[in-house]
Amino acid sequence: MPLVLHVDSDRWRDHLRATWNPDIVPVAKGNGYGFGNHRLFAESRALGAKTIAVGTYFEVPATELNSSGREDVVVLSPWRPFLEMPKSQNVIHTVSRLADLVSIPAGSRVLIEVMTSMRRHGIGARELRHTMLLNALDRIRFEGWSLHFPMGAGGTSANLREAQQLAKAALDVRKSTLWVSHVPAQKLADIGENVKLRMGTALWLGDRGALSVKATVLDVHSVRRGERVGYRQRRVTGDGHILVVSGGTANGVGLEAPTAAATVRQRAIAMAKGGLDAAGMALSPFSIEGKQRWFAEPPHMQASMLFLPATVAPPAVGDEVDLDVRHTTTTFDKVSMD
Secondary structure (H helix, E strand, O other): OOOOEEEOOOHHHHHHHHHHHOOOEEEEEOOOHHHHHHHHHHHHHOOOOOOOEEEEEEHOOOEEEEEHHOOOEEEOOOOOOOOOOOOOOOOOEEEEOOOHHOOOOOOOOOEEEEOOOOOOOEEEEEHHHOOHHHHHHHOEEEEEEEEEEOOOOOHHHHHHHHHHHHHHHHHOOOOOOOEEEEOHHHHHHHHHOEEEEEOOOOOOOOHHHHHEEEEEEEEEEEEEOOOOOOOOOOOOOOOOEEEEEEEHHOOOOOOOOOOOOOOOOOHHHHHHHHHHHHHOOOOOEEEEEOOEEEEOOOOOOOOOEEEEEEOOOOOOOOOEEEOOHHHHHHHEEEEOOO
């Protein structure tokens, strides 16, 4: 009785082929954008990718690297001296501090991350001619400069301007490949001659029409207004049915990342949802007859209880219902390549 991500595989792969080009480095990290990283590695190879990016050293597929050695793997999280890491010449490290450039073993394959307006990791532009960095360039196997830009306010034009400025500062120090994120693929030539674009969401989730998520109806119970239901024995607000459907907190259902609330509309929505939460009401991601339905109570580990008013005919046990979830935070029981 699973929570299933259905993939229209022909349509999905048409999008992958239309999006990918040799300047793109596919990203496979976290939950693999809902598909799983193992599948994304296989799809990347099918596209012809020679380099794939992962989030952490834990996500480097050591077994596959050792057995095939077919592609290089860039680790996006910065190298730190206390981390355990695979010993493979296929691994390209990201270094974001001067001190780490001194500590990383000689001959390591390294991208040097330059601080951008995101202010997460990176060596500041004013430090690019620091003696520690200049000395390290000949000690390591330098693979290029890494630039990771923000999303949202300022848009892609702001990222492009910043990329041009930082690229010039970095390339004046040492000519090499530029590795960028969150810049339009068609604008790479505006940054420089040798630019690689790391791409995750736009590649794997760029055609949402090829993807659908289905949950299975596990139980249906008739209820009357005022009756108590669930672990927390809440009273239902009217006559209707309680549906028990697959998908709970273990799958990531009902869990949300903090809202960005970058616009007035987003802030208004966040305030409205906060008010409903305070009243013990939460709209679920499950839809029946084209409408989102209310949770009867907060989701359980692997199932959720929904309230369906009496005006709507309930689905039968074994039927599937739609739900809209964030793919990067959902663990599906099964991925069905239809």
